[in-house]
Amino acid sequence: MPECRYGSLCHRKNPEHWLKFSHPRTIHFQADSSNLLHGRLHISCTSYGDSYGHRKRMYKLNGDVSSLQSTGPMTESLNNVLLLLVGLPGSGKSTFCNKLMQSSPQKWKRICQDIISNGKRGTKDQCLKEAEKALCQGFNVMIDRCNLTIKQRQEFLQLATRISAQVHALILDIPVKICIQRAMQRIGHEGGLEGKHAPAAVQRMAQTLERPAEVEGFTSIFTCCTADDIERAFCMYHLDTQGDHRNNDNDKNVSGNVTGERVCGTSLGSNKYCTHDDIRKAFSTHQLDTQQDYRNNDKRVPGKLNSETEYGDNFSSINSSDAGFRTLAFPSISTSDFQFDHEKAADIIVDVASNFLQEFKGLGLRLVFVDLKENSDMLTRVRQKSTALGMRSEEFMVIAGDITKLRSSSKLECSFIANATNWRLRPGGGGVNAAIFNAAGEGLEIETKKRVKTLAPGSALTVPLPASSPLYMNEGVTHIIHVLGPNMNPQRPNCLQGNYVEGSKLLRDAYSCMFRAFASCVESQSDQPVNQITNPCKSKDKQNAFTILMQSAKRKSWTVDNSMKAKHHRQTTGQQEAESSMKSISAGESDDTFHKLELDGAKSTAESQGRSIISKGEIQRPSLSTGVSKVKQGDAWTEALRNIALHPEHYQNMTLKVTDQAVVINDKFPKARKHLLVLSRMDGLDSIKDLRSSHLALLYHMQSLGMEFVQAFLKEDISLVFRMGYHLDPSMRQLHMHIMSQDFDSPSLKNKKHWNSFTSTFFRDSKGVIEEIEKMGRVQPVDDESSLLTMELRCHRCRSVQPNIPRLKKHIHTCQQPFPAGLLQKGFLIMADNENGKK
DNA sequence: GTTCTAGAAC
C-alpha cells in the first residue's frame, strides 16, 4: 500500500483515502513545529495485552519532543481545543478535569454530562450545545463523559470540524479492575454509578470501547496508562495564566526521536507539576514488563475471550461474576421437529430477545442465536430481522456453528446454553437435544432427573453442569437451560393442530422463560463466592443453581421439589429491640375508624379459580384461558378492600379520595409512617397478573392519584422517600396500589412476609408495571416467586442481611446508605428533590 | 390480611 505523504499527520477524513494509503504511525515532528499538541500526535500501539481485558499495548511515540519542554508555545497554541476524555467510570476523568479546572479555570470549561442539567444528568445534545458555546467564548473545553465508542464521539468531532477547533483525545487507559474498585468505593458520584452495581456496568462498558483513532478526526491522541502519564497529560493541558508553576530549568530543546514507554505511576492527587525532565522521562525507554504499574496483576489465559480466568486472583471475586458479557447461546426452538412456522418463530425470537435485553440492560447479558448451518433458513431470518431491528451486535449475535463447541471452534465463551429438549427431558431424539446431552455427558441427565421429570411447553429449567462434565471442562459451559417449545407436528405429542395463537404464545413463553432463567442465574451468581459459580453443582443453594419458570399462573402450579428450597441459615440473635420504642412513633395515618370497618361477607361473583394442579410427570396441555390471578376468595377478610372500592359511599369516613375509577384510603395496618392504598374500582380485577393493555388508563390514573398524595406528603416532610406499587400476589381482593414511605417505621410491620413483600421484587413498582404492560402486554413473571417472601431479611438500602425483625428494625432506623442504584435509575423512588422520581 | 400461641432458637 502506498504511503500517504502526510503519514499520520494526514488531515483527510475520507475513509477511502485511509484504505488506499498507509499512514505510518511514526511521526516526526519538525524541529520548527511549534509543539506537540499543535501538530498531530499519534501514539502507536503494539498489541500485547491491555487493561481492557484483551491485550496489553505498548505505546511508542516517535517525535521531536522539544516542544514539550517549552511551556510558552504550548500554552499559547492550546486554544480552541476540544478535549475528549475517553475512559471508563472510575478511570479518573472527573478527577483529571477537576484538577485542570482548579489550576486553569480561566482557560478551561469542563462539560460533564452527569451534571449538565442543573446538577443532574443531561443529554449528549446538551453537552454539544454547551461545548460549542464555551468554545465560541474562547474557552478550551473538556468533555467529561466516557466517550468510549466512535458513535459517542462522532458528534463532538463534527462540532470541532464545524467550528474549526482542535479536537484531542485523552485516553485514560486504566485497568478495568482498578476502575471497578474505584467505582464501587466511591460515594456521591455525580452520575450515580457506584457501589455494587458498578462492576457489571463498568465491565459492560469496557467491552464497548473503541479506541480513538486518527481517522475519526482527532488532532491528537494521548493515552495514559499510569498515574505518571496522567500527570504528564495534566502538564500538557495545564494553562496557568497567573504564571507557570512548572519547573523551567530545563528549557533547552532536547530533540531527536525518542521511543517512549511509560514509567511507574505516581499519585495524581499530588500537586507535583511536571518538570521538563518528567516529560522527557515520559518518553524515555522503559520496559512495561518490569514496571510496577496497574497492570501487574493481570494473568491472562491465552485463547479466552472474557472468561473468569482473565484476571489474577486478587481480582477474581469481582471478575468471576461480571467479566464482560455473560452469554447464553440458544438454538431455534420448535422450528425443526415441531414444525413451527419459521417466519413467525423468527419474529418471536427477535421480539422477545430485544424486549429482554432492553429490560435487563446493565446486567451485561448477551444472547447468541446459534444454528448449525450458515445458510440455514432460521439463521438467515433471525439475522435479517435482528439487523432490521437495529439490535446491538454486542448483545445479540447470530452465528453458525455447533452449539456444543462454541469456545473451541468459534472462540465464543458461553456459560449458558439453552437446549431445545423434549417433554421428558431425555437424551436423544437427534438435533440439539441429542448433541447437548451427548456433549455434556451423563452428569446432565442425572442433574436434570434430580430436579423434574417432565417439562411443560413454554417453560424452562436451568440445570447446572457438574464440574466433571466435558461440556464444562472443554467449553466452559456452566449451565444448561432446558426449554420445551410448542409442537405443531401432528406426529408428535401435544400437537397444537395449527393453533398459532396458542403456539405463538407458548413459543414466546419458551424464549422468555429461557432468557429469564439465564438472567436470574447471572444475577444470583453475582452474590455467590467464586467456586460456586465455576463449579456450579457444588452450590448448596439449589435455588440459585436452577430455576423453573412459568409464564402463567396455570403453569406456575407446576411444582418443583421442595427439597430444593434454599436453606435459610439464620444468624445468632442479639437483643431484641424494645417494641415500645416502635410504638412511640405514630404510624402515620392509622385511624380508629378503620377498626369499625364492617365486612360485607363473601359476596364474590367471580368465577372460581379453575386452575388445575398439574402434577409432575404429566404432559402439559397448553391452556387457552387467560385468567391467571389466584387471589384467595371466600374468606371474609379478603373482601375488605373490595367492599370499600365497590361501595365507597358506605365508607365515607375512611376514604381520602374517591374518583370514578379509584378510591384512596389509609392502610389499616400501615407498614410505614405513610402507607396508603389506591383501590381500583373495577370489579373482578384482583391482581396485577390479570392486567392487560386495556387496563393502562386505569393504571395511569391510579399512579397519578398516588402521586398527588405523595406530593402532599413531601410538602409536609421533605425527608420522606416513597415507592408506589403492587404486590405480585396480593392477599386481599381488588386491585390495589400501595403508597409507602420507605422508613418502614411502624409497629404493624411485624414479620418477614411483611418486610419482603415491600422490599423484594414481590413489590412491583407502578411505573415498572405500566412499562411492562406497555412493552410486553402483561406483567412479567419473576423467577422463583415462591421464595420471595421467605428469603432472608435484607436492609432495603444497604442490602445487608439482618438476623431477625427486631434487629432489622433497629438497623433500618439508622442505616444511612443510599438506596440501591437500580431503584433510582428506574425512577421507582419518589422524593422531594425528584431527581430520579417519576415523571 | 391479622391474631394468637406453641415451640424453636437463643
Place this chain on the structure above:
DNA sequence: GTTCTAGAAC
C-alpha cells in the same frame, strides 16, 4: 427464661 417465628384459625 425470653425472644422470635411460623402456622393455624379467623
